Amino acid sequence: MLAVLDLPKKHGKFSIFLITKVMQHSFENIIADKLAGKKEKGMLRSLIQPQGLDFSNNDYLGLANHYEIASTAAEAYIKHGAGSKGSRLLGGNHKVFEETEKWLANWKGTEAALIFNCGYNANLGVISAFCDSKTHLFCDRLSHASILDGYAMSSGKLHRFKHNNPADLEKALQKVTGEGLKLIAVEAVYSMDGDVAPLKEYADLAEKYGAMLYVDEAHSDGILGPGGKGLVAQLGLESKVHLSLTTFGKSYGTMGACVFGSQLMIDYLINHARSFIYSTAISPGAVISMQKAVEVATRESFRRESVLKMSAYFRGKITEAGINCLQSETQIVPIVLGTLEKTRKCHALLLEKGFYTAYVRPPTVPNGTARLRINICATHKEKDIESLAEEIIYYIHPI
Ligand SMILES: Cc1ncc(COP(=O)(O)O)c(C=O)c1O
Numbered sequence: 520m521l522a523v524l525d526l527p528k529k530h531g532k533f534s535i536f537l538i539t540k541v542m543q544h545s546f547e548n549i550i551a552d553k554l555a556g557k558k559e560k561g562m563l564r565s566l567i568q569p570q571g572l573d574f575s576n577n578d579y580l581g582l583a584n585h586y587e588i589a590s591t592a593a594e595a596y597i598k599h600g601a602g603s604k605g606s607r608l609l610g611g612n613h614k615v616f617e618e619t620e621k622w623l624a625n626w627k628g629t630e631a632a633l634i635f636n637c638g639y640n641a642n643l644g645v646i647s648a649f650c651d652s653k654t655h656l657f658c659d660r661l662s663h664a665s666i667l668d669g670y671a672m673s674s675g676k677l678h679r680f681k682h683n684n685p686a687d688l689e690k691a692l693q694k695v696t697g698e699g700l701k702l703i704a705v706e707a708v709y710s711m712d713g714d715v716a717p718l719k720e721y722a723d724l725a726e727k728y729g730a731m732l733y734v735d736e737a738h739s740d741g742i743l744g745p746g747g748k749g750l751v752a753q754l755g756l757e758s759k760v761h762l763s764l765t766t767f768g769k770s771y772g773t774m775g776a777c778v779f780g781s782q783l784m785i786d787y788l789i790n791h792a793r794s795f796i797y798s799t800a801i802s803p804g805a806v807i808s809m810q811k812a813v814e815v816a817t818r819e820s821f822r823r824e825s826v827l828k829m830s831a832y833f834r835g836k837i838t839e840a841g842i843n844c845l846q847s848e849t850q851i852v853p854i855v856l857g858t859l860e861k862t863r864k865c866h867a868l869l870l871e872k873g874f875y876t877a878y879v880r881p882p883t884v885p886n887g888t889a890r891l892r893i894n895i896c897a898t899h900k901e902k903d904i905e906s907l908a909e910e911i912i913y914y915i916h917p918i
Contacts, residue, residue, distance in 0.1 A: 561860070561880075562880065572873055575875055576894065577894060578772050579742060579895075581897040585772060588812050592805070592808035592811070595806075599615060599802070611799060615807060622810050623809065623813070633777065633785045635794065637766070637775060638764060638776040640794040641777075644792030646673065649787075653675075653698065656676065657688055659682055659706070659709075660680065660682050661709050662679070683709075683717055702730065702733060703730050703731070707734055707743070711884050712853055713846075713850070714846035733763070734760050738770075738849070740771075741771055765779070771813060772812060773805065773812045774805050827849075829904055836912070852893045869891075869907070872906075
């Protein structure tokens with residue numbers, strides 16, 4: 520309807536025709552109204568390409584354009600073809616999958632591993648697979664959408680505890696009685712806050728209450744731990760974590776994901792994870808590039824070191840100026856501005872200065888905490904990070 524009203528007068532007859540058409544399609548009005556409502560609230564999402572110096576993407580180690588990884592992937596695509604041809608259970612189980620899963624499990628030190636076509640699907644599959652009507656799922660208030668969407672597919676009972684708060688988790692665990700499975704699902708590093716989860720405390724609670732612990736290492740793998748093997752490895756919790764997730768689209772610069780655990784857990788997922796069972800497997804070329812990316816990330820430790828050093832440098836400048844970047848301890852540094860308006864303005868000003876940042880607003884983050892999310896990557900130079908910090912400080916505290 521709106522589109523018709525916008526038409527110039529000379530299209531009179533055509534407009535009447537269109538109005539009739541649109542009235543017939545009232546579902547389109549409903550959808551257009553929903554979008555208009557979002558636009559009115561300043562919440563409309565649209566696709567834009569990063570411009571200038573990009574501080575928004577998750578290519579933390581700068582591996583997305585790494586020649587060795589890209590050429591290994593290209594050769595693998597030519598050798599094995601562009602597609603996997605089917606779900607792993609129906610014609611898509613190439614031997615490359617099993618070889619790589621063996622290699623990845625050995626890298627992580629688990630008995631078994633299962634490749635998914637992305638981290639979102641992995642979380643969807645894992646959470647929904649374990650959450651039947653008797654299961655109690657415990658997750659952080661700031662859990663990633665993929666964990667909550669996995670829950671939405673399930674018939675389990677959800678308990679959300681305060682962010683990074685083991686005492687609140689314990690309170691929730693104490694309230695649950697009965698025989699059902701207790702599943703604690705947490706992230707090692709929170710994607711919009713950049714803070715690190717108290718995993719040791721969670722592991723102790725899991726043990727005390729006989730719960731299963733699942734750790735999503737999407738933003739910690741490649742960065743934290745020995746050789747970038749993640750937070751579970753950094754804290755020596757391998758024997759206390761029952762399942763964990765690595766995604767390859769972030770630090771490893773490629774795509775896909777892998778879930779690690781005992782053979783029992785993996786066999787269960789093969790039989791219950793719907794996003795695994797009912798989806799075409801990722802291509803063998805992408806699988807081969809997972810291994811190559813891990814090899815390169817492990818070997819080129821200067822990338823990880825630079826990310827950690829430069830993020831500490833950036834955070835230091837920002838906090839010295841009294842700016843709120845929450846409890847960030849990693850390469851993800853939130854600049855919390857509160858309102859949509861303030862955040863949008865800061866985003867636009869930085870863009871004018873040549874810096875592209877991620878503008879994050881509710882519902883992705885809690886109300887009143889709209890923010891810029893700055894991701895420090897190995898490809899960023901110290902002078903650029905310094906200029907970015909100066910521009911942010913100037914916007915927030917103009918002299
Ligand atoms: C914590 C967390 N888990 C899972 C995912 C999904 O991973 P992928 O991008 O591979 O689908 C993301 C991606 O944003 C994430 O931040």
